[in-house]
Amino acid sequence: MSTRALAEAASIEATPLSLCAREPHVPADRLVAEMVPPPRFDSVRFDTYIPDPNQPSQIEAVDVLSAFAEGLGGSHASGAGKRRWFSRAPKPTVPAGPRGVYLDGGYGVGKTHLLASLWHATPAEPALKAFGTFVELTNLVGALGFQQTVQTLSGHRLLCIDEFELDDPGDTVLVSSLLARLVEHGVALAATSNTLPGKLGEGRFAAADFLREIQGLSAHFRPLRIDGEDYRHRGLPEAPAPYSEEAVTKAAYATPGASLDDFPHLLEHLAKVHPSRYGALTDDLTAVCLTDVTPVPDQSTALRLVVLADRLYDREIPVLASGLPFDRLFSEEMLKGGYRKKYFRAISRLTALARDAKGLVEQ
Structure with missing residues (x-):
């Protein structure tokens, strides 16, 4: 029938x-306005993350990311409370040490939950924080152009990139160049990533390979490994x-x-x-x-x-x-x-x- x-x-x-x-x-303005954690992750926080007691790295990840968020407090050189989408932000002094963290782990260990929790915990207005997937970021560059995207995001305190794609070398270079410019403006970075074509194994992506792919940005990221099984099916x-x-x-x-x-x-x-x-x-x-x-x-x-x-x-x-x-x-x-x-x-x-x-x- x-x-x-x-x-x-x-x-x-x-x-x-x-x-x-x-x-x-x-429209392009919707792409910018929607760079926040998606509805599923509206209410997630570090204290709602349920670590696997058999995986100490999950507990450590919460502690490290909480401290990272606290370190992003204070004023920003571009001015707090104002979203300068289409204006040139002054170049601030970039603090020493890593300005980014890379969450390295398999699918279902809660990387997106932790990334969204970092966004929520960072002491800045939502207009000064951005959250999106790699695809959404490349779409933003396509809609605004490279220079305009730099100006749009350079006043932000934090940019979170979920599922950093490494399948297309051209897109990888494009986004790496964008992030390098944002780091110059004092924007902190956090990312998770997908695997490269041909990378088999245990369903996770090696941090060393990620850092090699982003080349000049590697010094700005602290790799944070998160081990564990897919939580969506753990005990369900x-x-x-x-x-x-x-x-x-x-x-x-x-x-x-x-x-x-x-x-x-x-x-x-x-x-x-x-x-x-x-x-x-x-x-x-x-x-x-x-x-x-x-x-x-x-x-x-x-x-x-x-x-x-x-x-x-x-x-x-x-x-x-x-x-x-x-x-x-x-x-x-x-x-x-x-x-x-x-x-x-x-x-x-x-x-x-x-x-x-x-x-x-x-x-």
């Missing part, structure tokens, strides 16, 4: 939304099995603000929307319902899906699906390749969102 027929059979008045019907435009039940197409469709029609899309069609639609707009693609959604989940056909499509999974996870949007389970989205070849860490992160996050969606069927 088709999705439409199932929907009609449900005889429910509400009509779900569709991701495939959305092609959002995101297995992810729910996919539901029937009928159950997913009924839940979509019964849930105000939910979207309903055929998974293959959604993958096709993602190719028409720039990844910088995937956050806007999910605006005002309460749930994402997908029918006919099938294996991702190629690597370009897979990488786009990774970005969408990140945005859904950031915004705590549950995902209800029929078809294959999420741990079968990516082929064995993909899971053994250079982007394996991204794919495992996507599986981890989609699994967590699938667990969140159980209530949509059980309500």
